[in-house]
Amino acid sequence: MTSVLVKDLSLSFGAVEVLKKLNLDVQQGEFVVLLGPSGCGKSTLLNCIAGLLDVSTGQIFINGKNVTWEEPKDRGIGMVFQSYALYPQMTVEGNLSFGLKNARLPREEIAKRIARAAEILQIEPLLKRKPAALSGGQRQRVAIGRALVRDVDVFLFDEPLSNLDAKLRAELRVEIKRLHQQLANTMIYVTHDQIEAMTLADRIAVMRGGLIQQFDSPQAIYNKPVNRFVAGFIGSPGMNFLEGSIAAGPAFSADGVDVPLARYDFTATPVAGQKVSFGIRPEHVALNSGADWPFSARVKVDVVEPMGSDTLVWTKLGSHNLAVRVPTERMPASGDTVDIGFDPMRASIFDSGEGGRL
Amino acid sequence: MADAVLTSHPAAGVEPFGPRPRRVFSRRNIFLYGTLIMVSLYYLLPLYVMIVTSLKGMPEIRFGNVFAPPLEITFEPWVKAWSTACTGLNCEGLSRGFWNSVRITIPSVIVSIAIASINGYALANWRFKGANIFFTILIVGAFIPYQVMIYPIVIILREMGIYGTLTGLVLVHTIFGMPINTLLFRNYFASVPEELFKAARVDGAGFWGIYFRIMLPMSLPIFVVAMIIQVTGIWNDFLFGVVYTKPETYPMTVQLNNIVNSVQGVKEYNVNMAATLLTGLVPLIVYFISGKLFVRGIAAGAVKG
Amino acid sequence: MATETSKRPNTLFRNLNAKIASLPMIFTALVVFVGGTVWTVVYSFTNSRLLPRLQFVGLDQYERLWSTPRWLASIENLMIYGVLSLIFSLTIGFVLAALLDQKIRFESVFRTIILYPFALSFIVTGLVWQWLLNPDFGVQHFVRGLGWETFTFNPLYDQSIVIYGILIAALWQGTGLVMCLMLAGLRGIDEDIWKAARVDGIPMWKTYIFIVIPMMRPVFVTTLVIIASGIVRVYDLVVAQTSGGPGHASEVPAKYVYDYMFSAQNLGQGFAASTMMLLTVLIVVVPWAYLEFGGRNKRG
Incomplete structure (x- = not known):
């Protein structure tokens, strides 16, 4: 069942088109992450769903009801903000109850809901404190609690973890995931952090320039990006791209490198001579593995970047830089000559012009 | 070897070590x-x-x-300045002007700040179409010499039947205090994280709800700043007092000027100075108590929209 | 898809509360500021005397204005006073701010002392300086008492220099403000600029003149506009210190307007003179507003 439906949504600020006839369909209980670089319109889209921004054209449905013109409070949503947005002069309890009091709920009901939210989020000891006396992680918990007490079907998160340090971010990420499993609400979550997106989402909507580029499971987005933008945006370190063209066979050819593509799963028919980008992730290239790869080459190591558990090895394939990710214990030294190999099945090939996947 | 290098430094008698020497009377x-x-x-x-x-x-x-x-x-000059100094035929001293100024300042400060803060709030958080046009006019209007608007306001007040009354003067102070204070509040409310306002809307609070429950309790410092601007500004006003009130309700500044610059009688410089000090006392007290906030208030005038 | 569940928002009633709350602002902007200004300009072309009358006489009031010696004296005074007070208050204000910015002790004490006159009204300022400059009791009397029997410093009773007497008082009252604005500007300069200049061995005065002052251009411009619009308005100070005397030697336009409107019962002259004041301000403010706000809009 559809929980949130966005139909042909456009939004312009003056001459600037922030969202361009965008469509999005979120299922009941699904965790959807809106992911993209800054300025791609992801937060704008979330604010439109919340009713905090007026749309230029298009419609928004929540639980089958057209809420395009509804006030935020009437949409059945709760929202968590990046800066927590806690009311500084109210206690935690006051923050949690403010919306319920505005909705004129009976006092017992308010107390019941606050107790439940405080229990779920383990913030009972903090209820009488003011936000200034809380740590960043506690504040964000209270902010989530404020959405929780509203007892709504849809939770909207606007980069909720961006203001926290790396360690806390990882902790709260797990907690949000746990919360989702426990409540089974629909959650729409905006972030620019791909780790958050990959770990949390049932489906990720990768956005760019006011449009959704790809809306799919994290695995599909990682393994089969639909265009060069998505391929380059997802993954860290980023995908290697070799610029070249399709040769007969079919094969990929670029100054001295020829990769047979017999095992590659084409989604469109390749034309010989077509200019393409050949993308392969650093973790999909093997180094000195001894195995027999459909493609292999002997290259020299330029630079070695140890990153802890993994090491990034920079080599040159033809005239292109190529990064290879290897476990640190098998790290070569710079200047070494090594063998590399990969399976073209794991690669992605994009048209050089349009950028679409072949 | 290292020792030798260290000890045989040619220029300085003492090896540079620790903090650089600093002379107090450099x-x-x-x-x-x-x-x-x-x-x-x-x-x-x-x-x-x-x-x-x-x-x-x-x-x-x-x-x-x-x-x-x-x-x-x-202390006789002070007593005389306060209670028996003459303006024309009236010899009640400055006390009358003082109480007039109090009666003028208190309602003017309250009304002007209430209106300016609501303006600033509406401008910062509820931008409606055309709001910025009015705001621009207001800011540009702050630079128009008062003399240009003095007479039309006389007519407006006369039409409303409040020319020469306290209400009229309160209205005038509200009008001319509006640009700077609206700017002050607008900039302050605009600096409040927008997400707070969004959160309150999701929580179902409306225009007045957010103003009274969220914004007002958060912005006490800026209210103090606005109060400092308004109290000193209105207390120090001379022109509006002269134009829009009658002699019985002249504010302290006007009465002071009449006492000191009256041509009748022998000049009593000590009384004049006591009267001048008395008039300057209120803004001076505000100034010395408020300290940094006063600076913030006048700097606010320079903050561009 | 059906839309009947939602109320269609009417554009006029959207943000209705915000609009109602803004009514006083709209009234002030449209009726008082725009309406009042237009009204005054229109009536400056009439021969209104005791009461405003719509009997147009073309530019008569302006011709009379510019042939009145008192108005010409006002304009001349305003020019001298304006130029000098701009130069002196900007220079003194900046130098004081630079001194205070040297990480000195008791900074707030010095700042408090230099700024306190700004809290006082022009009336108080004018009366104090009237007393200090009183030839029989004040500074002149004091210096003569020290032995310089012929020392003369008597601006308030000397037609040719009376405007400088007012200038002294005005600078005493207003430089504190300029200093504060400049200090805020100096504090807004990136600390790293100073570090870089120190590493490069640039002397402090050169850093100020060639790096810091150019960086503070917006602060200077804003301060200039604030001082300038204050200069055009100068009124209370003159009334308190000299009442425009001796003779008409320290008259200023704002006083001319007031006197013609409320004492001489010649409204038309007052309107014409105030329109000229408006014009002066526009010459200062419009280019500034254009640079400051017009430019910003283009940048988005």
Whole structure:
């Protein structure tokens, strides 16, 4: 069942088109992450769903009801903000109850809901404190609690973890995931952090320039990006791209490198001579593995970047830089000559012009 | 070897070690503090002269010099300035002007700040179409000489039947305090994280709900700043007091000027200075109590929208 | 898809509360500021005397204005006073701010002392300086008492220099403000600029003149506009200190307007003179507003 439906949504600020006839369909209980670089319109889209921004054209449905013109409070949503947005002069309890009091709920009901939210989020000891006396992680918990007490079907998160340090971010990420499993609400979550997106989402909507580029499971987005933008945006370190063209066979050819593509799963028919980008992730290239790869080459190591558990090895394939990710214990030294190999099945090939996947 | 290098340093008798030596009476410090102290003395001089003059008797003023401290301290000039100094035929002293100014300042400050803060809030958080046009007019209007608008306002007040009344003057102060204070509040509310406002909307609070429950409790400092601007500004006003009130309700500044610059009678400089000090006392007290906030208030005038 | 569940928002009633709350602002902007200004300009072309009358006489009031010696004296005074007070208050204000910015002790004490006159009204300022400059009791009397029997410093009773007497008082009252604005500007300069200049061995005065002052251009411009619009308005100070005398030697336009409107019962002259004041301000403010706000809009 559809929980949130966005139909042909456009939004312009003056001459600037922030969202361009965008469509999005979120299922009941699904965790959807809106992911993209800054300025791609992801937060704008979330604010439109919340009713905090007026749309230029298009419609928004929540639980089958057209809420395009509804006030935020009437949409059945709760929202968590990046800066927590806690009311500084109210206690935690006051923050949690403010919306319920505005909705004129009976006092017992308010107390019941606050107790439940405080229990779920383990913030009972903090209820009488003011936000200034809380740590960043506690504040964000209270902010989530404020959405929780509203007892709504849809939770909207606007980069909720961006203001926290790396360690806390990882902790709260797990907690949000746990919360989702426990409540089974629909959650729409905006972030620019791909780790958050990959770990949390049932489906990720990768956005760019006011449009959704790809809306799919994290695995599909990682393994089969639909265009060069998505391929380059997802993954860290980023995908290697070799610029070249399709040769007969079919094969990929670029100054001295020829990769047979017999095992590659084409989604469109390749034309010989077509200019393409050949993308392969650093973790999909093997180094000195001894195995027999459909493609292999002997290259020299330029630079070695140890990153802890993994090491990034920079080599040159033809005239292109190529990064290879290897476990640190098998790290070569710079200047070494090594063998590399990969399976073209794991690669992605994009048209050089349009950028679409072949 | 290392030792030898260290100890045989040619230039300095003492090896540089630890913090660089700093002399308290360096040329730079003497120049710096000397200049600042001279400047401070210059700025304090008029206040000092006011005080000593107001504490002297007239004979001492006539034969001594202005900078000399009083030989015999007398508070009579203060008493006279407060209760019996004459303006024209009226000899009630400055006290009448003082109470008039109090009666003018309190409602003017309250009304002007209430309206300006709501304006600023509406402009920062509820931008409706055309709001910025009115705001721009307001800011540009702040630079229009008052003289251009004085007479039309006389007509407006007369039509409303409040020309020459306290209500009329309160309205005038509200109008002319609006640009700077609206700007002040607008900038302050605009600096409040927008997400707070969004959160309150999701929580179902409306225009007044967010104003009274969220914004107002958060912005006490800026209300204090606005109060400082308004109290000193309205207390110090002369032009509006002269134009829009009658002699019985003249504010303190107008009455002070009438007392000091009246051509009748013998000039009593000690009484004049006591009266001048009395008039300056309220803004001076506000200034010395408020300290940093006062600076913030006047700097707010320079903050561009 | 059906839309009947939602109320269609009417554009006029959207943000209705915000609009109602803004009514006083709209009234002030449209009726008082725009309406009042237009009204005054229109009536400056009439021969209104005791009461405003719509009997147009073309530019008569302006011709009379510019042939009145008192108005010409006002304009001349305003020019001298304006130029000098701009130069002096900006220079003194900046130098004082630079001195205070040297990480000195007791900074707030010095700042408090230099700024306190700004809290006082022009009336109080004018009366204090009237007393200090009183030839029989004030500074002149004091210096003569020290032995310089012929020392003369009597601006308030000397037609040719009376405007400088007012200038002294005005600078005493207003430089504190300029200093504060400049200090805020100096504090807004990136600390790293100073570090870089120190590493490069650039002397402090050169850093100020060639790096810091150019960086503070917006602060200077804003301060200039604030001082300038204050200069055009100068009124209370003159009334308190000299009442425009001796003779008409310290008259200023704002006083001319007031006197013609409320004492001489010649409204038309007052309107014409105030329109000229408006014009002066526009010459200062419009280019500034254009640079400051017009430019910003283009940048988005």
